[in-house]
Amino acid sequence: MGIEIKMPALSPTMEEGTLAKWLVKEGDEVKSGDILAEIETDKATMEFEAVDEGQIGKILIAEGSEGVKVGTVIATMAGEGGEEAPAPAPKAAEAPKADAEAPKKAESGTSKLASEARATVQDPDLPEGTEFVKTTVREALRDAMAEEMRKDERVFVMGEEVAEYQGAYKVTQGLLDEFGDKRVIDTPITEYGFAGIGAGAAMGGLRPVIEFMTFNFAMQAIDHIINSAAKTNYMSGGQMRCPIVFRGPNGAASRVGAQHSQNYGPWYAAVPGLIVIAPYDAADAKGLLKAAIRSTDPVVFLENELLYGRSFDVPKVDDYVLPIGKARIMRPGKDVTLVSYSIGVGLALDAAATLAEEGIDAEVIDLRTLRPLDTATVLESLKKTNRLVVVEEGWPTCSIASEIAAVVMEQGFDDLDAPVLRVTNEDVPLPYAANLEKLALIDAARVVAAAKKVCYK
Amino acid sequence: MAKPTTPRAASAKAKAAAPAAAGADHNRPRPETPTDYKASKEELLEFYRQMVLIRRFEEKAGQLYGLGFIGGFCHLYIGQEAVAVGIQSALVPGKDSVITGYRDHGHMLAYGIDPKVIMAELTGREAGISRGKGGSMHMFSVEHKFFGGHGIVGAQVSLGAGLGFAHKYNGDGGVCVAYFGDGAANQGQVYESFNMAELWKLPIIFVIENNQYAMGTSVNRASSEDQLYRRGESFRIPGIQVDGMDVLAVRGATEEALKWVQEGNGPILLEMKTYRYRGHSMSDPAKYRSREEVQAMRDKSDPIEGVKKYLLEAGVSEDDIKLIDQDIRKVVAEAADFAETSPEPELAELYTDVLVEQY
Numbered sequence: 001m002g003i004e005i006k007m008p009a010l011s012p013t014m015e016e017g018t019l020a021k022w023l024v025k026e027g028d029e030v031k032s033g034d035i036l037a038e039i040e041t042d043k044a045t046m047e048f049e050a051v052d053e054g055q056i057g058k059i060l061i062a063e064g065s066e067g068v069k070v071g072t073v074i075a076t077m078a079g080e081g082g083e084e085a086p087a088p089a090p091k092a093a094e095a096p097k098a099d100a101e102a103p104k105k106a107e108s109g110t111s112k113l114a115s116e117a118r119a120t121v122q123d124p125d126l127p128e129g130t131e132f133v134k135t136t137v138r139e140a141l142r143d144a145m146a147e148e149m150r151k152d153e154r155v156f157v158m159g160e161e162v163a164e165y166q167g168a169y170k171v172t173q174g175l176l177d178e179f180g181d182k183r184v185i186d187t188p189i190t191e192y193g194f195a196g197i198g199a200g201a202a203m204g205g206l207r208p209v210i211e212f213m214t215f216n217f218a219m220q221a222i223d224h225i226i227n228s229a230a231k232t233n234y235m236s237g238g239q240m241r242c243p244i245v246f247r248g249p250n251g252a253a254s255r256v257g258a259q260h261s262q263n264y265g266p267w268y269a270a271v272p273g274l275i276v277i278a279p280y281d282a283a284d285a286k287g288l289l290k291a292a293i294r295s296t297d298p299v300v301f302l303e304n305e306l307l308y309g310r311s312f313d314v315p316k317v318d319d320y321v322l323p324i325g326k327a328r329i330m331r332p333g334k335d336v337t338l339v340s341y342s343i344g345v346g347l348a349l350d351a352a353a354t355l356a357e358e359g360i361d362a363e364v365i366d367l368r369t370l371r372p373l374d375t376a377t378v379l380e381s382l383k384k385t386n387r388l389v390v391v392e393e394g395w396p397t398c399s400i401a402s403e404i405a406a407v408v409m410e411q412g413f414d415d416l417d418a419p420v421l422r423v424t425n426e427d428v429p430l431p432y433a434a435n436l437e438k439l440a441l442i443d444a445a446r447v448v449a450a451a452k453k454v455c456y457k
Numbered sequence: 458m459a460k461p462t463t464p465r466a467a468s469a470k471a472k473a474a475a476p477a478a479a480g481a482d483h484n485r486p487r488p489e490t491p492t493d494y495k496a497s498k499e500e501l502l503e504f505y506r507q508m509v510l511i512r513r514f515e516e517k518a519g520q521l522y523g524l525g526f527i528g529g530f531c532h533l534y535i536g537q538e539a540v541a542v543g544i545q546s547a548l549v550p551g552k553d554s555v556i557t558g559y560r561d562h563g564h565m566l567a568y569g570i571d572p573k574v575i576m577a578e579l580t581g582r583e584a585g586i587s588r589g590k591g592g593s594m595h596m597f598s599v600e601h602k603f604f605g606g607h608g609i610v611g612a613q614v615s616l617g618a619g620l621g622f623a624h625k626y627n628g629d630g631g632v633c634v635a636y637f638g639d640g641a642a643n644q645g646q647v648y649e650s651f652n653m654a655e656l657w658k659l660p661i662i663f664v665i666e667n668n669q670y671a672m673g674t675s676v677n678r679a680s681s682e683d684q685l686y687r688r689g690e691s692f693r694i695p696g697i698q699v700d701g702m703d704v705l706a707v708r709g710a711t712e713e714a715l716k717w718v719q720e721g722n723g724p725i726l727l728e729m730k731t732y733r734y735r736g737h738s739m740s741d742p743a744k745y746r747s748r749e750e751v752q753a754m755r756d757k758s759d760p761i762e763g764v765k766k767y768l769l770e771a772g773v774s775e776d777d778i779k780l781i782d783q784d785i786r787k788v789v790a791e792a793a794d795f796a797e798t799s800p801e802p803e804l805a806e807l808y809t810d811v812l813v814e815q816y
Contacts, residue, residue, distance in 0.1 A: 187653065190649040190653065192649055193618075193653055197622055199615075200604075200618060200620045203604055204622070234811055235590060235595035235597075235605075236596075237590050296814055297814055
């Protein structure tokens with residue numbers, strides 16, 4: 001046996017992909033740089049190149065196979081000098097990120113961060129017998145934009161790679177084809193500039209949806225988000241509207257280092273004049289993005305890259321719009337309240353499942369909107385459980401968790417049977433090394449431990 | 458007098474800078490060299506009236522600041538009157554849009570907005586155009602398509618490009634005029650906006666009001682290319698340098714700029730060479746320039762004296778001019794009275810207008 005060709009990881013967050021097409025067949029001679037196959041990730045279709053010279057031996061995974069895990073052997077290849085030649089160790093892996101060489105693959109802290117855990121209760125506002133469609137968060141966001149663009153000529157999408165590239169994370173896929181380049185606009189790499197142009201266009205009566213490739217880059221543009229978009233209505237005595245949506249992925253991705261891994265929820269939630277939304281599942285992503293686009297106020301809409309590919313049930317309802325500023329009880333319980341938002345909700349639900357096995361009945365609340373914060377739902381739950389843990393994929397200092405703790409202390413002090421605990425990331429820039437990254441990020445085990453602590457168990 | 462970027466001045470500096478690029482430059486279409494606007498007697502009278510209104514209004518604002526009626530920052534437009542009046546006289550109110558920085562009182566007056574509600578905003582009263590919640594730097598009139606009034610240096614350039622984007626998107630035929638100073642001309646977002654505005658051929662006139670000093674720093678001390686009308690060149694935005702102390706030169710250049718933009722050529726840059734007589738804001742002692750420099754400018758280039766000369770040439774009598782002056786003094790005095798006596802905002806106003814909708 002010569003060289004094993006393995007399913008490559010083609011993006012930081014890729015775990016599996018579709019082997020769309022083989023461009024070689026068994027027995028073909030290939031040299032370094034030849035394209036072996038086309039692989040579809042959830043973001044894009046990528047060409048997979050040969051690293052070594054040799055002859056294709058067996059093709060083990062047929063084209064069209066979906067869900068091929070990264071690292072799976074997809075074909076074998078006889079190395080240089082014939083079938084018998086032993087594979088030189090340093091060249092063993094076709095994909096640089098596959099693990100042929102390393103005995104143990106470094107596991108990212110984010111591999112356990114993105115749960116697909118569902119709400120255990122249906123939205124009480126949905127009528128009995130509502131049909132659901134399994135949809136990824138990515139598709140749900142796209143559907144929300146497309147529906148609003150069909151409905152309202154003033155809505156347009158602007159950002160880096162949103163049009164011809166079909167979205168850096170494929171969220172805007174297909175929009176250019178349907179709406180054309182007047183309404184789906186590629187910008188240069190110029191966040192400050194296009195955030196300002198978007199805000200100006202909103203002041204001029206349009207409804208821009210401004211995509212940041214990630215919210216890390218929105219720091220370049222934060223002046224327009226805060227000084228131009230959030231404050232103008234107030235400063236003008238209510239004359240100047242700025243109905244704009246700033247959206248994009250937020251929070252830790254996978255092994256992308258400190259500058260590309262940050263949760264800006266607490267930053268924007270601190271600013272009067274902004275609406276801040278951070279959904280967890282696909283239904284909320286859709287219903288809340290539609291609401292955000294319709295809102296007359298400026299909205300910061302924080303998505304999560306690790307959740308984009310996760311599938312959830314989205315109600316098959318015409319015009320599914322959710323109220324802004326309303327938290328959602330994802331799992332009712334009576335012993336302890338777990339409050340979270342965005343990717344933390346999945347961990348809270350996972351933790352609740354573990355706690356249930358140990359006889360602790362946890363209630364899980366998804367805040368969904370960070371500003372205005374639905375404190376009433378949190379306080380109501382506390383009245384029932386008397387114990388509260390906040391779960392936040394972000395830093396602890398001046399966090400949403402800190403804010404919830406303060407609100408609970410001010411308004412729910414008498415309902416507390418234990419101090420409020422915060423489960424947050426460690427108070428450090430996010431490290432690259434997989435083991436350190438894992439250590440820095442929250443996980444369900446820490447949520448379980450905190451919940452048990454407040455239950456004195 | 459207006460100086461367009463083409464034909465390039467045959468200065469040694471220009472030749473040395475880009476000898477090879479000159480040929481390519483000449484192949485690009487360029488706006489015509491503007492000529493001074495031929496104003497009718499009525500138009501001249503209106504220019505004079507507006508410029509005197511701005512001057513007297515600003516002097517009064519300075520007084521009220523000294524008396525403590527106006528607080529915070531207050532940036533006066535005295536000396537620069539010809540710029541806003543000349544440009545805005547060429548625009549179509551309700552169709553074209555205007556946006557500027559924090560030195561905004563003059564632009565509002567030139568757009569025909571009631572001096573009373575402007576002055577009442579300066580004094581922070583309920584009757585102010587922003588209900589007292591904006592102040593000198595943050596005034597808007599959506600009705601007049603006057604979009605502020607922005608306190609962050611350079612922000613109005615990106616926002617203005619967005620207004621231009623909206624004009625194009627809506628196909629309403631409007632043009633945005635985005636004013637900024639020589640100081641803002643060094644902000645990065647200005648060039649991000651230049652790039653996109655030209656790339657997308659947005660209908661926008663970028664106006665640099667070069668009053669020579671960014672707060673206390675002169676243009677020469679802050680700008681590697683101090684001929685600011687050239688600042689759009691690397692984005693293929695043509696620039697014209699204009700005598701911003703002469704309202705007819707300003708209006709003439711604006712006509713040319715409007716033609717350029719309305720023909721679908723994309724943005725254009727006008728550098729208005731002007732001068733502010735007062736400090737940067739009320740708290741600026743202006744020690745960075747000599748008293749003689751300011752006096753020389755007042756004596757030789759005052760924009761109001763300039764229009765007065767045109768009026769006299771057009772056969773308007775000194776008496777008629779005096780009548781206008783008296784009328785303006787009355788208007789300004791009434792505005793000041795109104796602003797001093799109007800009540801402050803209701804305390805409940807603190808919580809209004811944060812968001813538009815209820816959640």
